[in-house]
Amino acid sequence: MATVEHSATLPATPEQVFDLLERVEDFADYSDLITAIEAQGNEHYRWYVHAIGVDWTFDVKVTEKVRPSVLAWHSVDGVSNQGRYELEAVPEGTRVKLILEYEIRNRLVARAVQRAAKPLVGKVSSQILHRVEERLKGQY
Template sequence: MTKLRAEVDVDAPVSQVYNQWTQFESFPEFLGAVKSVDQIDDVRTLWNVSIAGREHSFYADIVEQVPDRQIAWQSTDGKFHTGRVDFTPNAEGTHVALEMEWEPEGLLEAAGAAIGIDDAQARTDLRRFKEFIENRGSATGEWRGEIHGGVEDSRPGEQSGSVGA
């Protein structure tokens, strides 16, 4: 099992940073290994990634999502992958902390994880995310719903938001 943690401070308000992170289909613009993400519904996504020259596809479900605070996910088939990103307001704008865990497949992925290539890529990806959101000045969309235990929390009288708004 491989684990990593990467962090970055973004010069933008927490709601703007969080809103951008909810736009999974924009991930290929700043996440190096991600080729595409399809938002199936509010909870389910389909990821296509390229790792060590090998293409992988897997479904991941959002298991926890609280606006301006946290998004956590877990793969449901294919490549084992789990993670979370926390958003914390600070003097610079927003502190973003990413944690991921996955099972490397094959010698190249295991070697890359062992020598820290994955950690370096995560730090680079977060810097690219920071540049993306700071240069844009606004998020490409937002989704303000809540998910707990993999189920959307749709309380009466509250609006959950919309994917790709």
């Protein structure tokens, strides 16, 4: 599996950041690459993503939810992936680290995705964290 990591520091407590990140279905509001996320019940979600000119659909299950430090998931259908957000209190607020692993079995598509994956995941993660920060500013 290929791995992509992204991190940022948000000026809020880990609890405040976690409370927004655990609302997975809201991620579609946070990134222009995520077209929709449907809650399927029991911590399962169907993601619809449009990236590198391709529509991607995958189902994920939240596998670990430890407020306020960890939110993890893995795919159960579609693009094979697993990831986790790790949140840590720092003097400036909360350091948020995203670790995403994925595997694409089609070799031609995998090559194109590997070139684009790091900047795409970085873009999506930056958008999500930026919009989480905006929502936090609006709440407090």
